[in-house]
Amino acid sequence: MWVPVATGRRGLTVAIAAAAAGLALAMAALRWRRRPVREVLFFPSQPSCTEALLAEAAGPGAPVQPCPCPLPRSDCSLSRLLRRLLSARRSLDICLFAFSCPQLGLAVRLLHRRGVRVRVVTDAQYMALRGSQIGLLRLAGIQVRHDQGHGYMHHKFAIVDRRMLITGSLNWTTQAIQTNRENVLVVEDAEYVKLYLDEFERIWEEYSPTNNSSLSQEQ
């Protein structure tokens, strides 16, 4: 057994210095880990033009025509939400009560076109209303499933690349984005993401047309 006192004064000093270095290294290693995304978006979103953002996402690298609309190009909650979604490279799983916002609908279709595996679960009653984006998503070939009408499918969350959770009170509607008080929490946290992914998979299976013949056929 080695104890510092047996090494003399010099050994003790070295031991203390080495211990301090060990501690400093451990703390630095923890600090150097890439900080996961943690963000909260509050709505209503400031009015802002998102055309350039969507055009850039549609054809990365291509020159973007300036939009003639009078809205400012500043960052806003909607543009930040769009950026989080457009960061998807492999998958986007969406579980959403109401979806009628054209910009968010376009972003989801762009991701699908880019080869991202998009799955959408929604509420049967709301998807039939005028202005819903669900028809356009299906037309584009995106898989959509919906509930059977026992209560509402009232979730409002999305999971990007099975690593980032986007959840809150916000339905993806223009009214909610422009007028309501809403919140969206963005968190890159494996523990939370897994719980929401499990819920998504449960619902996805439950709403499968092969499990229930009364559900309309998905695309």
Added chain:
Amino acid sequence: MWVPVATGRRGLTVAIAAAAAGLALAMAALRWRRRPVREVLFFPSQPSCTEALLAEAAGPGAPVQPCPCPLPRSDCSLSRLLRRLLSARRSLDICLFAFSCPQLGLAVRLLHRRGVRVRVVTDAQYMALRGSQIGLLRLAGIQVRHDQGHGYMHHKFAIVDRRMLITGSLNWTTQAIQTNRENVLVVEDAEYVKLYLDEFERIWEEYSPTNNSSLSQEQ
């Protein structure tokens, strides 16, 4: 400057042992910190009797009469949400679109009676509907403020003791709890809590009757 090689073999061994001990101590200290609350509740909640939980909260230590209802007493999403709320000791700030669940209404009134500072922000249109708990909260002397009708006050979050955030898709209604697909994320995280507290204070000030004479007087 000290370098291990100058201390001889014994000194070097001691230095390595001390460095390892320093690292181990740092890791243990990180592990020993009290783990903050992290929980996700999914709904619909299993049917379950919450009478004993609420009776115990109303008179801690007093004998609780068994409830004659046939529902099981098992843990469920509603009972877990109730427990999180009833853990409040100093403050409860609620920002909620719809609030009609009698059990959650009773829990909030119990906290107020216990001396917890309760503040409620809600939506003007929904609070006027039949079954809303807002009238009972006001009768009990709880401060309630509401929006003025520009869009919805659609948030669904609560903050316990300025340290725990409870947020998600769930309105506190019996239909949502028993029938809908909903999620509630519980997080004890100073960064997120601060952002939601700031939003609460912004809204609380904005909806103050002294700031806007057209708003009905709060209790």
